[in-house]
Amino acid sequence: MKRCDIAAALASEEPRDEIVIKGWVRTRRDQKGFSFLELNDGSCLANIQAVVDEGSEGFERILEMNTGAAVGVTGALVPSPGKGQKWEIKARRVELIGPADAETYPLQKKRHTDEFLRSIAHLRPRTNKFGAMFRIRSETAFAIHDFFRGRGFINLHAPIITGSDCEGAGDMFRVTTLDLGQPLPKDAVEADFFGKESFLTVSGQLSAEVFALSHSKVYTFGPTFRAENSNTARHAAEFWMVEPEFAFGDLHDNMDLAEDCLKHCITHVRTHCAADVELFAKWVEPTLNAQLDAILARPFTRLPYGEAMEILAKCGKTFEHPVGWGKDLQTEHERYLAEEHFGGPVIVYDYPKEIKAFYMRQNDDGRSVAAMDVLVPRIGEIVGGSQREERLDVLERRIAELGLDPAGYWWYLELRTFGSAPHAGFGLGFERLLMLLTGVTNIRDVLPFPRTPKHLEF
RNA sequence: UCCCCGGUAGCUCAAUCGGCAGAGCGGAUGACUGUUAAUCAUUAGGUUGGGUGUUCGAGUCACCCCCGGGGAGCCA
Structure with a gap:
């Protein structure tokens, strides 16, 4: 039987x-x-x-x-x-x-601390909390695919190994087949597997841009690797990122997509994992349901970076980090905006070009770019995206201004030479979405086997 | 990488001014005719993260190292 x-x-x-x-x-x-x-x-x-x-x-x-x-x-x-x-x-x-x-x-019939359970990651999925977490993780991944499929987006499998060191999103892990225990041969790079330097991807965006300009609407959903020595509850060396990219759309279409995507995932998971979400609402974050309700209830606040800075300057709070045009939004600023001032998700857009990446589309004011970040209570930045610069001359000028080598971007520039079109996209941190959905405050507790600096057990 | 806090039984934590190292849970043994993290009784369990030093005496004080957590930066 x-x-x-x-x-x-x-x-x-x-x-x-x-x-x-x-x-x-x-x-x-x-x-x-x-x-x-x-x-x-x-x-x-x-x-x-x-x-x-x-x-x-x-x-x-x-x-x-x-x-x-x-x-x-x-x-x-x-x-x-x-x-x-x-x-x-x-x-x-x-x-x-x-x-x-x-x-x-090791597991008892009573509550254990998250720290202890991390040390027995091979057994922690047998607990109520982590059992629920990884069912929710699975269902959330399904919700992502369900959302984009429903809107006609093609799922793109972007490569994990990359030869371009110009992805520009952070420090990269080097990939090699050379034996680091031995002295390196002469011409080590040429002798290595690919015959050139190779790395783990920090973003699928460049691949996605290629396919946005062939299939119009695409998204990637895969592992992403950052070799930064970040020791926080919101960073991991290996995490999963959702990166939609679409042609014939602008920054405001991008914001609409991000907002709809987040709302879809919340609704889907609450419907299909009700008992599991309830566990977190009961034991982990008592205000979880109210928070999720608030996110679904109304449109996200949208405001230009300049206005955000004005709010911070006038709010009467003293911040550790300076406020003003050209300054980055720090964690304390993000949290003030999302948690205190607006009490819900906020989309900040049109950032100064100096603090954003070279590929973001320049606005007519000459000093800002069409970038947007979605900030949510408790987590901070959950989505970062932009409209991309589709004008060849403007992009070339920006690359030159920043002293980058155009040769490394030859195919990226050719996309602007042949049939260029306005396009936009964003990156959604999958683990941060899970933290939002469950109220869990440490990214290590939403990853099955978290990788962080000096931690590679299991 | 920087700042702060911590490391005592399998787990969660106490231990006053530097003076005999403890409790709850878990385990073992037994009791109990329907339990719900069952209940009740008995019981075992320790190189106080590692090292060096101060002292008659160190879990407690000093220094170094290791590990964990929180905050910051970087970002998703």
Whole structure:
């Protein structure tokens, strides 16, 4: 007989004479002559309770079925006379599939700290919280694809290994097949696998621009690597990024897309992972539902960078970092705008060109570019994007101004030579979206196996 | 990388001025006829992150190192 997911068993409309459940023991409560065994198989947050009578086949090993053990139960799905669950299993047969020594199994039947669970990342998905987290992560990824597919966007698989050191979004990890334990040969770069310097991607944007100018609407969704020595709760060396790119659109279309995308994901996950999201609302961030409601309730505030700076200058608060035209928006500024002044998501746009990347489209005022960042309470920047410079002469001038080598950008410039068109796009930090959705405050707790400086366990 | 805080039993934490290293949970053993992080009783469990120093005496003070957390910068 086939195994039944616990999620399916608990959703059953009627009793079943014969059902097979397999999973891991969360807790066992022994009574005189029988035991309650609660199993979880990851298919849903809830456990299923099996009642194992001393007459059941396999009962002689019940005392070995400790928390953490893998166990199979065959029996009947019956209405539970006890409180707290609709269905339970009246076991006819129990099987100890894989024991777990109670004395050394690290997970207890009580709350653990996130820090401790990070140190046992191979076992933490067996907890309620991280079990829920990684179901939500999966469903959110689906929501991303669902959103863009519904709008006619093509999913582009951008390369992970790149030869262009001009992606410009941060320090890069070097890729090599050379043995770093040996002295490097002469002409090491030429001798290396690709015959030139190679790196892990820091952005799929340049690839996406190519395909935006062939397929009109594309998005990438894949791993991204930044070798920055960042030690914060919002940065990881390996993370996932969603990067849509579309032709024949401008910065305001870009803002619309970002806003709709965030709202779609929130609604989708709340609908399809309701119990899992509730866990976070109950135990992790008590105001989570109110926050998510507030994001969905109204259009995001949109204001030019210059106005944002004026608000910060006039608000009467003293900031650690200076405020004024040309200064970057610091974390304290972002949080003030999103959390205190507007109390919801804010899209800041038209930044000074000096503090943004070379490829962003110059505005007519001569000093700003068509960039936009979406700032949300608690997280800060969750989306960063821009309309791209599609005018060949303007782009060439900007590259020269910044002292960059145009040779490295030859194909990027050719996109502006042959059939150039206005286009725009953004990067959405997938982990930051998960932090927004769950109220979790550390990026290490939304990644299955987080990579951060000096941390490469598991 | 910079600043701040921390590291004591498997986990979460106490330990007064430098004076016998403790509790809860978890584990083990037993009790209990339907439990819900079951309950009750008994019990085992320690190189106080590592090193050096001060002292009659160091978990406690000083210095160095390792590890963790929070904040900042960089960004998504």
